[in-house]
Amino acid sequence: MGVARYIKDEKDAIRDVVYQSGIRVKPSYSPRDLEEVGFDYAKDLGDPGEYPFTRSLHPLGYRSRAWTTRQYTGFGTPAETNRRFKLMISHGQTGLNVAFDLPTQMGYDSDDPRVVGEVGRVGMAVDSLRDFETAFKDIPLDRIGSGLTINAVACIMLAMYQAVAEKSGYPAEAISATPQNDILKEMVGRGAWIFPVDPAVRLVGDAIEYAVRALPRCNPVSICGYHIRESGATPAQEIAYAFEIAKTYIAEVQGRGLQVDEFVGSFSFNLNVYGNLWEQIAKFRAARKLWARMLQEEFGVTQKKNLFLRGLFGGGGSGLTKAQPENNIMRSAFYALAAALSGAQTTALCSFDEAYTIPTPRAALLSLRTLELLMDEVGLRDTVDPLAGSYFIETLTKQMEERILSEMADVQKIGGMRRAVALGHIQRKVSRQAYEFERGIQNGDYIKVGVNKYIEGVEDQPDVELHAYDESWAVQQIDGLRELRRVRDNRAVSRALNDLEQGARSGRNVMPCLVDCCRAYATVGEMAGVLRQVFGEWEEPSIF
């Protein structure tokens, strides 16, 4: 997949192969390699569904259940979004994955002067509970789970989700939401952060602690190695940093007096499938093993289900190219193959037009069909972990494990992820790597088809159909927001916001206050505004 370094001789024969994580690949493998890396079936693999889960979380893998597909979608206004949700549910989808617009992700109202041009652009605009009432109207919230792709104000969205469910008569215990809620990865890449590191991690902890106590079917955090990889991390760093972030959140919640066994089972991961095929497969197998082992040995987790590395392994956007965009359809199919051979439980693909635009419905459907094809036509459901026992794959899985552990040790030397991010250490490292990688593509060290090889014969960039952005969405959204501010009980709003401020200052869990604010129709901008006042905003460390 174009990200390994191939050293060739003058006859184009490959002399050496080096993966991004630094592993050298030999021309062939034999039982001697397994011996050399100390491979042991029981210790390193175990049967599918058995500790350490290298092979699979479940004994029958895709035989018992194909993967869940969860394409990321969001549409300008809550009403548009509601129509789209209903369509997806009528197609048999059992989970929604909600994209929010940038003003919502950054805690601003739609009429804030800072957000002009952004309302409803990359996802749904949400100002208040009223928008959730529209978006989730007639959606059976006890049966349909919702991924809420939001981080800095994930706590607000989780509170709003509880409030909207309550309005429709669903008890808190019955609803299932998965807010992304991983602020440290936003600080490493993607950039939708607001508050400084310490209060931001506290808010992550508030959401987790609250969910454990009050929203038992919610998964309050989804740790995203995905975006860290997209920012320039190697596959080994992706897993290492995700695990170090997870450890930071575990420590935060342990500090509230909870046992790890009480909450870690609700953690999930969002990981990236982009890179060399074999390196990816080894990465996921090693990751499942290391997570289970770390939880058992370091954190004393005892319940089997709490040791599962659950999550979404999704095709990475950074592997796709702007040049010859149709090639991305094939690229993504191979990423999906890697995900299937790795035993991904849930998956999604970037669409071939994403270097140009938010995916059009046609492109998004192609992604979905790619995933369905693998399960239903190609044979990926036949048997669990089909590559197990391969001299090469098992050696590589052991080597990946070593690499991940060594990257984790580097973070621990700095004092853990909270400090490494606050100091800009991780950001500096991955940005430098991203630059060097980009340079490698430009000077031909890494081959990218259609970019630095096989570029002939394609006349010009084809026209890619663009996702339409309707300026009237913002107007509608802002009109609705202004009307809400007139008709709601503004005294109740002030009271709720006051309580929120006191809760935030006192160090108490802010979630109950946020639920009250949402019930009173306080806006996202008002709630985030109070938190901004109390916590301040993060000053990015200079990384150059």
Place this chain on the structure above:
Amino acid sequence: MSGKIIKILVGKPGLDGHDRGAKVVALALRDAGMEVIYTGLHRTLEQIVAAAVQEAVDVIGLSIMSGAHLPICRRLLDLMAAEGIQDIPVVVGGVIPKQDVSELKKMGIQGVFPGGTPFDEIVAGIRAVAA
């Protein structure tokens, strides 16, 4: 260019936080011998203009990935015109569809570098507008 070191401000305006491109290009421009000032994320256009004036940069480069490049660039140019700044050329990079390049040029953006543009081309383009 007779050996003068070009000073460029790389700015991430607005709310979009996808900054891999901005950082990668900033490093490439630095390696090409330019003095690069990176604003960091979530800057208002007012902050970007103020920083450009204060640092007396030769060029402003914006990185925009959210699709909002047309309204953002229009507002930046209006803001600069209102403040009487005429001598700082503006270039832009990011997720920019082909269809929008001529519109950006028409409004006064002097260089457009969509994602995937080779570093050499970006460097040459910036040198040309800074001359």
